[in-house]
Amino acid sequence: MDENDFRHTEVRVSEAENVTSDVLRLTLVASDGGDLPAWQAGAHVDLHLPSGLSRQYSLCGDSTDTSSYTICVLREPNGRGGSAEIHDTVKVGGELEIVGPRNHFALRSAPSYLFLAGGIGITPIKAMIDEAERRGAEWSLLYGGRTASSMVYGPELGERHPEKVQLIPQDVEGLIDVVVAVAELPDDTQVYCCGPEGLLDAAGSACAAVGIADRLHIERFAAGEAVAPPEDGEKPFEVELRQSGVTLTVGADQTLLHVVRGVRPDIDFSCQEGYCGSCESRVLEGQPDHRGTMMTPEEHDEDGTMLICVGRSCSPKLVLDL
Ligand code: FES
16 A cells, blocks of 8 residues: 555546547646645546545546646446536536545556557556656557547547557457457566456456466456355454454454444445455454455455455454554
């Protein structure tokens, strides 16, 4: 975890522009007129909405300019209401709260990159391309979308980097052929992929088939295949919240998040499905039972964190830094 992961900042919408028929681009500035927290390519912020909903959006502007953030919001007609609320109610001059930025999709240092983007998944990739250019690294982008006109940043990227960018509108050219894309990558190329589940799954299978699964890095905007609960059912366990000075019991039919929020209603959460990272908490003692899809259990153990919306405990008691 980073010091900014749980930083709350009041922001004001300084620009709002419909950049495609269903994507609204927002520019956010600090309400107090100061700089916003620094960020790196791949980072996202949690946007807290007036209704109480919280949604994650990748930062896609210039990471060297902390006077503003840029996010793009896709209207999701079958979503849970967050994107519709933003499209329908957020206006220039409106005040919002953000948490973060946090980054679970950081761009590793490498001589070359293959970027795979599907739809609104271009947003973190766009920041990565800017960063790869700054680093002087080789890169190429395969960017798929429903139609050419739906592809945010498509024309801009295509014009700026015609030899590196391949735009693949699905209605004309079909889906990105990920198998071909990763078939003969140089040994030092890292693959970054963001987009719908189908693209992430295809990238995972294609990279595994050619033995480069360890060079694939993905970001989910929806739940992946989570770890299944035990066959003999969930077990209750104790959780001590060290800062709060309380020890609680998490029943077999309760989530750790629900129990923690009973005494710490300030604890952030959003997806409640283990992929967004909002509820990530530091573990001081005990062995968590990690079940999310944002990071592997090994990565969580290395960081000393867990996702309390889906995670439980392998040990009788957990101690959290809450
Ligand atoms: S609330 Fe999204 S990972 Fe826990």
